[in-house]
Amino acid sequence: MDRVVGIETEYGCLLSEDEPNVNSELWPAKVKNYLFRKADAGTIDLHYRDYEEPPGGDDLLQSSLVALGAEDRVSFIKNNVDHHTGATFGCHENYLMKREAQFTPPILGTLLTFLATRQIFTGSGRVGQSNPLAFDFEPPQSEAQVNFQLSQRADHIVNDIYQWVQFNRAIINARDEPLADYRKYRRLHLLIGDSNMSPYANALKIGTTACVLSLLEEGRLPRNLVLADAVQSTRDISRDPTQRWIIRLENGKSIGALDVQWEFHQVAQKYLHNSSAETNWLLENWGFVLEAMPHNRQALIGGIDWITKKWLLEAFVESEGLTWDDPWLQSIDLEYHNIDPRRGLFFGVTPGKRIAEWNNSVRRPSATHVPPANTRASGRARAVAFFQSCNLPYVINWDSIACDSRDFLVMGNPFETYNEEVERFLAKPRVTNTDTECADR
Numbered sequence: 191m192d193r194v195v196g197i198e199t200e201y202g203c204l205l206s207e208d209e210p211n212v213n214s215e216l217w218p219a220k221v222k223n224y225l226f227r228k229a230d231a232g233t234i235d236l237h238y239r240d241y242e243e244p245p246g247g248d249d250l251l252q253s254s255l256v257a258l259g260a261e262d263r264v265s266f267i268k269n270n271v272d273h274h275t276g277a278t279f280g281c282h283e284n285y286l287m288k289r290e291a292q293f294t295p296p297i298l299g300t301l302l303t304f305l306a307t308r309q310i311f312t313g314s315g316r317v318g319q320s321n322p323l324a325f326d327f328e329p330p331q332s333e334a335q336v337n338f339q340l341s342q343r344a345d346h347i348v349n350d351i352y353q354w355v356q357f358n359r360a361i362i363n364a365r366d367e368p369l370a371d372y373r374k375y376r377r378l379h380l381l382i383g384d385s386n387m388s389p390y391a392n393a394l395k396i397g398t399t400a401c402v403l404s405l406l407e408e409g410r411l412p413r414n415l416v417l418a419d420a421v422q423s424t425r426d427i428s429r430d431p432t433q434r435w436i437i438r439l440e441n442g443k444s445i446g447a448l449d450v451q452w453e454f455h456q457v458a459q460k461y462l463h464n465s466s467a468e469t470n471w472l473l474e475n476w477g478f479v480l481e482a483m484p485h486n487r488q489a490l491i492g493g494i495d496w497i498t499k500k501w502l503l504e505a506f507v508e509s510e511g512l513t514w515d516d517p518w519l520q521s522i523d524l525e526y527h528n529i530d531p532r533r534g535l536f537f538g539v540t541p542g543k544r545i546a547e548w549n550n551s552v553r554r555p556s557a558t559h560v561p562p563a564n565t566r567a568s569g570r571a572r573a574v575a576f577f578q579s580c581n582l583p584y585v586i587n588w589d590s591i592a593c594d595s596r597d598f599l600v601m602g603n604p605f606e607t608y609n610e611e612v613e614r615f616l617a618k619p620r621v622t623n624t625d626t627e628c629a630d631r
């Protein structure tokens with residue numbers, strides 16, 4: 191599958207009762223300081239971002255807590271909601287696309303339909319609900335109690351397409367920032383996705399979306415699948431206690447979210463089958479999940495997060511004789527997302543063979559320090575290693591590197607490694623602040 195994809199994950203930091211609350215902002219700073227200053231996991235971003243921007247990565251974060259001796263007092267939580275304050279934090283997806291891809295209203299409407307309905311296998315599940323203010327800041331209307339829903343982000347999405355993340359959280363963020371040669375590429379930036387604990391669910395989320403974008407670029411999207419209201423449908427699917435997930439289309443007809451996904455799957459099967467081994471895996475497992483959803487949901491435990499979490503919560507409610515509004519369930523909800531394998535509830539679930547093999551096969555410790563060998567990440571990593579050992583002013587961006595604010599190397603093609611170009615760039619004689627040349631190191 192010839193597409194560059196990236197995920198931006200925001201984490202919550204949870205302190206034990208033994209840790210003073212005054213340290214709530216101190217520990218993320220300590221971890222970041224350790225990663226950059228001690229573990230050499232990367233270079234500090236010196237240009238438009240702050241040093242305090244988190245580096246991300248489950249293994250990096252957890253290994254830092256272990257190295258700092260804090261793993262029993264501090265936890266990083268990979269979820270999307272704070273049950274106490276009602277705040278949300280994101281798992282943003284980024285997909286490289288061809289610049290010539292047509293984004294007409296019908297095409298965008300069809301893409302929104304896919305994104306609104308994919309939560310039936312990408313949602314990470316949550317206890318309860320949030321009622322954020324609408325864009326016009328009207329107080330939220332009182333609503334019936336929701337015990338459990340599919341998606342953590344659904345309640346916080348207030349628009350379908352919008353440019354500014356800070357003011358109006360939308361399904362699709364519309365700013366045109368390709369981070370590559372703008373004449374050839376665009377970047378699709380999505381805000382709707384949940385943070386998945388299951389690698390299997392994560393692969394389906396990214397892979398099925400990439401397949402649908404290939405259909406979009408080839409002009410082969412399903413027809414007549416535009417929702418009457420993508421935002422309302424997103425929330426309705428997430429909150430539907432019957433799990434029939436019926437939504438209304440722009441043409442006045444009604445359809446189930448599962449049927450919508452089958453339509454996308456069938457078109458993808460027709461036009462993308464055998465295009466690559468990755469695509470064949472995705473098509474097979476996409477179909478497996480859609481088939482199991484109504485007939486054998488038990489087979490998806492450990493693979494689909496909301497199903498796994500709901501199964502755990504239902505067992506807990508029954509064993510303890512609880513009601514669904516018991517605050518204890520929110521604690522269980524949160525602990526499902528603890529990235530510490532010793533404590534996170536997700537890690538204690540044993541999936542079926544198909545899902546277990548996938549989840550285990552993709553956990554590669556080398557990914558924290560070895561970049562992809564077939565993209566510009568390879569050349570960029572060489573620059574990171576170089577500037578770690580040199581006292582030189584630098585800027586490392588997605589599509590360029592610079593030294594001393596005057597010498598730039600543009601890397602506009604994400605599919606090029608730029609290894610040779612970066613080596614030549616770094617080999618130029620330069621004088622550091624201590625009058626020693628880095629090029630000889």
